[in-house]
Amino acid sequence: MTATTQQESTHGPSSGIQPAATGSEPAAPGQEFLLEATGVVFERQLAPVFGCVNLQVSENETVLITGVNGAGKTTLLKLLAGILRPSEGKLKHVPLCFVGHNLGMKLDLTAAENLRFYAAMYDLPGRDWLGALKAFDAEYLADKQVGSMSAGQRRRVALSRLFLSQRQLWLLDEPYSNLDVEGCQQVDAALAHHANNGGAIILAAHGRTPKGVPVLRELRLPQNAPRLNVYDEDEEEAA
Template sequence: MPLIVTDLAVARGGVPVLTGVTLRLDPGQALILRGPNGSGKTTLLRTLAGLQPPLSGTIAGAEDRIAYAAHSDGLKSMLSVAENLIFWARVFGRREIDAAVQAFDLHDLRNRLAGTLSAGQKRRLGLARLLVTGRPVWMLDEPTVSLDTGAVALFADAVRAHLAQGGAALIATHIELGLDAAMLDVTPFRATHDTRAGASDEAFL
């Protein structure tokens, strides 16, 4: 099932930032979001992930299908790497974590407390959570922050495997991942006024 976005308008802090966004994301497809900092990429991803309502427009094919990874790694510091993955797998009604451990080279860290990991290791663990959700559509906001070159390659390989299995990915990133992906620059969709609106993303933690 594709994700179809039609004439979408989104707001940050009640102020419209993007209007008229239209896109289609099919199974097996990756789409890279581009645009300068502050252009609305994060707000768009959060809206598509259901974390805030759109101002207008429609989103079809998103229901219970999206896994969202933002700047926060979403880890429980007093749980081990394996325990964090088990926790998130159970949240989504699943149990298997071995594929996630292998994909992000976490085997030697399985028993380490998440709070003792380096920034790059935490990011790998945070991204590994995507694999335990079982959800087919990944929404990723600057996923390679804190990753070294080797870890970026692991991430790109994980995305390719996900696409090969019929998954899809919408990724906001400024770096080249070597993926066979279309590009969408959000700049042409930037709102040109500051009319206040009811939607807000200020409460997101």
């Protein structure tokens, strides 16, 4: 039986989603946060996907969101990015750069064409997109159509949007997926560079922890997060 009642779902995870701050100092009163979520709740089909989210992220901080498959890591990231609308609560953040599962790259265009488009979207026309590609060792892909790249190469191109955007806050969903060892190290180096230079990062990952970032907090989504489907799967199959 996998049925989860709505009653359980409302109070179950609320304690689990409170960030377990490890090694971060409590913020001074009146300090400006790059991201501040207060009592944020997200509901799907009238059932909360996870409990109430309270999260503050300031400069030089990295928050790692972990949890099992289906715990709601991607949903939480999209919620914090402002793509999904919270049902309740307040969310404030500075402009951010989000690289999700769907990379936002057009397969029929080359890496350079895609990045030039994003430079304009970030209102930074003429920005050095080649330098951004170099950070992930992908400058040789500039004139290659994204459709003919491997999954890892596509991710490198998408990740280079981070440097292109010049945004202080980065939101990353599984940045290490599809990348080889070298690629993962480059992501680590990029994250460390950003977090050491006044930036902040919120990333969802399982399997790998970013290395070298100054303040790393872990936000663990509870295993018993309420399911989106509140009906019994076995019963549905039998029907």
